[in-house]
Amino acid sequence: MFTGIVTDIGEIVSLTPTAQGQLHRLRIACRYDRATIADGASIACNGVCLTVVASGVAGGKDSAQGTWFDVDAAAETLSMTTAKHWAIGTKLNLERALKIGDELGGHIVAGHADGIATIVRRDDLPDMARFELRTTRDLARFIASKGSITLDGVSLTVNTVEDIAFSVLIIPHTLHVTTLSGWRAGTEVNIEVDLMARYAARLTEMK
Secondary structure, eight states: OBOSOOOEEEEEEEEEEETTTTEEEEEEEEOSOGGGOOTTOEEEETTEEEEEEEEEETTOTTOSSOEEEEEEEOHHHHHHSGGGGOOTTOEEEEEEOOOTTOOOOSOOBOSOOOEEEEEEEEEEETTEEEEEEEOOHHHHTTOOTTOEEEETTEEEEEEEEETTEEEEEEOHHHHHHSGGGGOOTTOEEEEEEOHHHHHHHHHHHTO
16 A cells, blocks of 8 residues: 655666566666665555565666566556656655655555546646546546545645546645656646545445
8 A cells, every 4th residue: 555655756777578478577767765665565666566576786786776676567558658658767756665654745655557647738837737637538537626536656635626637736845856857738647536536436436
């Protein structure tokens, strides 16, 4: 589980398609301490929970070049998320899995992206940015004004909702410490709807 509070920005430094292109082995450079990354650990990459299969330090254990870790993006991830567009040089919002006792600074995030939302408009405001996005009707029914949403791994509060469109307002700190500053009209982002909204909808359906 995660909270949608990004703790680093990683960069894909190698990408190797395997299993006839149905699996991508990704090597991601980051600033995490190598000693804290265990094989099998979960790291959310742009909101997609991926499992570490290897890790190390670029240039060797005594190098100052930085940490890397390898993950595999499987066929479902490649079909349902923006991982299909990832390439060498792609920057990713990273978050380590929650530990017992960690502060829940955002909201409860599973790291299981539900699909893709597309930026349709960006308005730059003094020190802030407002984005309007559209998603599928199936996902839009879980999105409510003032509710929580996860976009590219970032916990955000929904500003407005109109049919399948919704907007979010991004504060300066978030623009500075995530990849959201690079969003433009046409950008596709991973979306995870609020788990509580899903449960509420299911309970309503079962009445």
